[in-house]
Amino acid sequence: MRSGIRLATIAYATLIYGFIFLPVATLVLFSFQATLFPVPPFSGPSLRWYQAVLSDARLTSALANSLFVAVISSAVATLIGFHAAWGFARFWIPASAILRGLITLPLTVSYLIIGMGLLVLFNGLGLPKSLIAAGIGHVVINLPLCFAILYSQMGEHQANIERAARDLGAKEWQVLLLVTAPMLWPALFASFFLSMTFSWDEFVISFLLTRFDTTLPVEIWNLLRSGLNPKTNAIGSLVFLVSIAFVLLFELALFRKPRS
């Protein structure tokens, strides 16, 4: 009876892990395909599709665009989120609860609708599609997150240290820059990093708001029109690799510190 349960447990866990890993394993395996179609039988290993990706100017410039949009929009979201969190935590502000609710509201709305709204607005105002428009959308989706993370980290402890700094003659901007920001760096880093990953992966807003210069997920989407293609496997595997590197960096930077 007991060993029966044990066996069923192991079988079930293996099955779920198999289900979870099946698509990624297929993706990576057939990125090394030597022939034209990423379906069995496997004919590799070959690096020809990786070469094809790296020599594709559209893909490499889309990658650069994605990084550009991710870094700038995350920096803006973290910066204004940090200021707002500090303001709401430290000062009395009229209708504070309503305003805080407003800032976090975009979290509850799907990206498609946020993108649609911006498209309708920009279209009405006669603003052209661009990477900047997509970046504005990415700040909209990431600002609530940054604000929520940073607001939750503004505690009594930091307030006392800020007060001490003021008593010693620090100006408000000095308090914010030299006292509050360094104390909150893990939260600032987490906000920036999370924003980066969401922006990096975001598709529908960029799809709606960019035209010629576009981000990597949209360019990959364009590749899909040609059907199954090992080149798509190769770029997908590369994105996977970059993301894993991001996660490892995040793990090392945030979670290893307190242990030492």
Added chain:
Amino acid sequence: MTEKARGSVANGALPWMVVSPAVLWTLAFFAAPFIAMAVVSLTLHEGGGFSFANYQQFFSNPSYYQALVNSLEVTGIVTVVSILLAYPFAWILAEQIPERWQRLALILAVLPFWTSYVVRSYSWLLVLAEKGVVNNTLVQLGIIAEPIQLANTRFATVTGFVHFFVMLLTLTIFANLKQLSPSYRKAAADLGAGPLRTFLHIILPLTFPGIMVGAFLTFVLAIGDYITPQILGGNNELLMPQLIMLQIGRRGDFPLASALSILLMAVVTVAYIACARWLKIERA
């Protein structure tokens, strides 16, 4: 936060200066677009004055409201299947695996989701294609004679969604199970309940709110998603987000697309209110 924590400085304009960028950004790029969308949804692509024609069209044209029905069906199936698959898995991770391996087990379960969203859907297409891994294996094993159509079906859409939400729900249910105090289990055992009875009458009811939150999250994220149904389901059967994108892509019909977006948002809001109310009743 106590009043003491809010600084003692006489503040003047400073508080407004620091909070206004975030507030103005949200007003300009979230609230204003929403208002623009609401206004545009009352106009017509062909021109003319304000009317509810787009909304009327939605409810009177079967091919339009069928998209909402499809969306609700797919999302419902996805939510139920994901919970049924994720619960035993979360239970195994939380209770059957030694404590020190649990973190690694969770990281492993999340790892494949660090690909880009578009790439993940494409990967399922590879698996489910006519000559893909699944069909190939089934034919090789002699289970089927000819490849069956798996891609471009509702089954493919559901599979792609379930893949993601099993991971998400495993995380929420796992967290829920870990929060339960072991004393519940001890108390149940002391009072003579066997493992099965303890699970059905103690563990399951206590994790129910967590399941509901996970289910709500699944519903909201799945019903608004365009990528998975478009890549995996194709155009055989349209879901709401596909219908919305079709209005923009093919016809440039912003008014109808806006009306459909607002309807989709209304559905999510109703689900949110229902879920919030249910949780409140449960807590009280």
